[in-house]
Every structure is written in C-alpha cells, then in structure tokens.
Amino acid sequence: MGLTWMLVVIVGCVALAVCIAAVVLRPMRAERRRLRPLANSRRLTLLPEYTRAVRARTIAAVVTIVLLAVMFAGSVIVAARPTGLPTAATQYGGGDPEDVMLCIGAPPTDPAVNATLGYFANQVDTFGTQRIGMTSSNRRVIPLTRDYQYAKQTLSDYARPADQRGDVAAFSAAVSYVDYSVNLDDLLTLCLTGFPDFDQTTAQRRSLIYVGPDTSRPGGPALFTPDRLRDLAVTGGVQLNAVVTGQDSGGLASLAGDTGGRALPAGPSVVASLDDIRDHPPAARFSEEADGATAPETPDVPVLIALAAAVALAGWPMVQRR
Template sequence: MDLRWWPIFVVGLVALLALVAVALLVPMPKITKVLRPLAHVNRLTAMPEYARIARLQFWAMLATLVLLVIMFGTALVTTSRPVGFSAASRNFEAVHPEDIMVCVGQPVTDPTTAGFLNYFSQQDKNFDTQRIGLTSPTLRVVPLTKDYEYASSQFSRYANLAGLQHQLDTTKELPGPQAQQLSSGINDFSREVSYVDYARSVQDVLALCMTGFPSFEDKSTRRRSLIYLGYTSFHGSSDSRPELFSDQQVKDMANQAGIQINVIARADVVKSPEQSNQALSQIVSATGGRYSVYNPAGTAGDNPSGTDSTLAGLIDKVRANPPDVVLPSGTIVTRRSWDYPNVPILVSLMAASLLFVSLAVLRR
C-alpha cells in the first residue's frame, strides 16, 4: 500500500501522538471537595459481582479505545488517498491490459535468443489480460495474441533452435528430421535479404516491431511495451547505404502511439559502436523504458534452451517497470492514479459497527 497524500497521514499521526502525550503527562486537577465516606469499602470491592463489573468496565474501556483508534487510523488513511493495493492493481490490469511485443535483433540460433524466448515462453503461463507477440528483423513471427498456449509453443519452438544449431556445430551432423526442423525454423523466423541501396538499422527493426501493435498510429487504452534484445548496429561504420528511420522518427512514432521501448543491448559483439548505443539509450529514455547492457560471458551456451540468471534479472526489471496508460486525449493514467479506499473504509465500518454494538450492550 502507498499513500498519495502521505503528509496528511504524518500530520494526523503526529496529532494523535501529541494528544496521547498530553493525556499521559499533563497532571489531572486535584479534587478539593470532601467526598462522602463509605463504610466497609474493602468488603464491597471484594464481592464477586463488583469484581466482574470492574473487569467488564475495564475491558469495555479498552475495546472502545482500540476501536476509536482504528476508526481514526482508517479515516486518516482514507483521507491520504491510498493506492497500490493488489486488488487495485488487478482492477487496473483488467481495465488497461498490456500489449507486449518481443523484438529480436539477432539470429534465432544465438543461445541468448533462446534464453530470451524461453523466458517469455514460461511467462505466458502467468498472463491473464496481456497480449504478446514476436517480431524478428524481417518478419512478424507471432502477431499479438491472447492465445497463450499457441504463443508459448511458438516461443519454445524457436528457443529450441539454438540447441539444434549447437549440436550441429559440435558434432558436424544432425539427423534428417532435426535438420529439417532447424532449417524451417530459421526460415520461418527471419529472411536474409540483401539490398544494394539500403542497409537495415536497429531503428528500422524497432519501427517494424512497433507496427505490430493494432492501430499503432494512435494511442490506446491498452498499455504498449516493446522489449528488444540484440545488436545495436547491423552494419559497419564504412557502410554508407541509407537507412529508413532516424532516431527522431522512432521517438515520434513511439510518442504518437504511446509505446514504451525497452532495450537489452548485447555487449559482447563487434557490431556495437558507442554511437549506436547512445542513440538507442536516448530513444529508450524518451519513451520511459529501460536500457540495459547484457554480456553473456559464456553463460548462455551452457544451457541453450534456458535463461541464465543475468538475462532473466534484466527482463524482470523491465517487467517491473510497466508502461503507463496514455489516452488519446494525452492524459496519462498510472496505477498511482487509482485511489483504492475500499479496504480502509471497510475496516472503519466494521470498527464503527462493533463500537455501536458494544455500547448498546453496555447500556443494557
């Protein structure tokens, strides 16, 4: 739970503590009048009936004090506008579900690609309202879908290609069905196309991935998240062929469509000049996403179909920072925008009901 107006809660708590301190520290006024003495007071207080009434009075006073403090605390929390309850998050997810486009900018047979795809193959089982898709540098491999069984099977299929490629590289041979599976999988994932007057860039791949969101030209009530893994450059600095999209065009597309771009850049490849890294970092920053650098350092090859802990941790951080909702009017809606006073109000009503019933019983 979090509070939007936490200073109100602090002021109210300080006021309550101050009142308690005053009640305990300020001396009570002395009684100056002479009270009428009673005979045999010790006999009266020793009677079981008197002891029972005294205990009842003590516990009634204590219960009343506790219920009043609870009512004050819940009223204070409600006034401070609580947010962040799990129930509120579920409601937010239901009203503003998320579209996730997984974007791969490297060969499907790379062990890191396998770990990346395997992560989402497992996450599909935990999805409820999300839609997920997959895009390669040249193809829309899996269109956005809520068919999690289909998406998981496709992600697993392409994740397994790294293991087949590893077996082929190691043993120099592969049985016929597996060789066919590897060949068709590579061809279905991406097509190698060479152009004379055009050189593919990461910005072009990001633009292709963004067009996978339905009606991507306009903002949507659905949150849009793009997660890219791969190279930050596809060609050397000596290549003078033009590209389709510039950094600013990608930023404009993301801003117009309300898309959060997240990038996990490979740090162990030659095709990663510092200029490309900085350009991608600026694009990510402009869309409110996360930019991370990942170096497998030999760990990804140990388990070609799995996800090493470093890569999984980077993706977890991306998923822990979901995009906000950007309405067509430009209004930004976040989880913190959703006040959820239901819990403190219910607790307050229960305390008030118990207090009312207890006082009614005491009167009788």
C-alpha cells in the same frame, strides 16, 4: 461513464416508450367484459384477508416491474458498449491490459535471444489480459495475440537446442537488397508498427522489448531516421526497452529513456535484465483523459446487474409461494 453507441440507448428508450404506450392506451380484455354486480363488496374489501391479498399482488407487480426495468437498462447499457466503469481487466495482474512486442535483432542461436524466447515462453503462462507478439528483422513471427498456447509453442520451438529448433528460415529469412542495408532504426520501426491502430492513442499499454546489438547505422539509405523513430514511439505511447548484446553506443539508452523504458546489458544474466524490465511496465492509462484516447470497454458492472435482476425475477415466484 461513457457510451460508445449512444444510438442503442436511444432506440431502447423509444422501444420502451412504445411498449408502455401500447399497454396504457390499448383497452385490456378484462375491462371489455361485462362484470356482474356484486352486492356488499365493500364488506369484502375490508376483510384482512382481502387487504393482504391486494398488498401481496401490488408488491409482486412493483417488484416485477422494477426487476424488468433493471434488466432492460443493464442490457441496453451493455449493448451500447460502456466505458469508464470498474472492470476486472483493470485489476488483473495489477494494471491495465498490455501489449508486449518482442523485437529480435539477432538469430535465435544468439544466447541472449535464446534466453529471452525461453523466458517469455514461461511468462505466457502468467498472462491474463496481455497480448504478446514477436518481430524479427524482416517479418512478423507472432502477430499480437492472446492465443497463449500458440505463442508459447512458437517461442518454445525457437528456444530449443539447435538440433531440435524449428525452421530458422521462417524466423528470419536472408534477404539481399540492391541499394538498401538493414539497420536498427528500420527494425525498431517495423516492430512498432506491430501494434494495432498505431496512428491512435489507446488505453492499451504498449511495451516493446528489443533484444540484440546496438548496431551502428549504415552509410546507405534508411527508411526511418532516429528522430522519426522517436516520434513514432512517443506518439503511439510505446515504452521501448532494450537488452543490448555487445557494445552499447548509447543510442538505444537515449531512445529508451525518452519513452520511459530501460536499456540494459545482456551480461551474464539476461533473465535478470528481463525481470527488471517487466518489473517497470508502462504506467496505467485507464485514468488518463488524453485527447483522442480510446477508452476500453467496461461491461462488467451492467452485465452483473442485468444477470442479478434476471435471476431475482426467475426466483420471485418461488418467494411468493412461501
């Protein structure tokens, strides 16, 4: 187990030590009182009733101290943001949290794109820890989000028939350039940079799904080369997948293979290709200990322990009365 904010633990331990010192060193009010001598007290302390009362009081004090200590320790650990403990996030859906970025290289009127939008509009209902985003040729249509209602609504709007579809200009407005032409490498790079903290390796799995043609690279200037694109994908731990419409030149297949992904033809069933891609998500990364990796927070266990101690402490007086 690791702690993100070790300073919180240090401050908590110092505060606990100060409280204990204050209790031990400060004279108690009861001790300052002058008690009247009691005759034959030894006979009283030997009575079974007195012995049981002392035992019950000692047990109550020990249990209370232990529960308070457990609750305090659990609260401090949670505040310090622990990592490496068991968490429900690693079990939901059979894997780690995942970021899914849809990279759309064709207008929503394209049958493959339209089918993809409808597919993920339905898939959003099954998400639990995933984030989903969508990038078109020149804008971030949906930033990575867990607002599933918003994502579903946006995806559904563009998946509707043409006469009911949302503003297509908001999806991919036409932009004219003087000395530049849109190309596939730059589009994929734009989609890659939609993942947060792209310059760091994180435990959040990253999956990019491109849908569109495997267009040839223009003769004009480009912002990113194929090698630079591949380096970005590998460094960021992004699994690149593609559903290729039209002729496949082999460039996407090579890039997908280098990142552990798949490049499949749209064919007659885009849904089948998407099912195949989603059935082979990026490998779980919680167990990896790569240099520079940012482990996910796992507060589940200490939170449950602190809550259990608090409930037990609240119910302890009722147990004593019985």
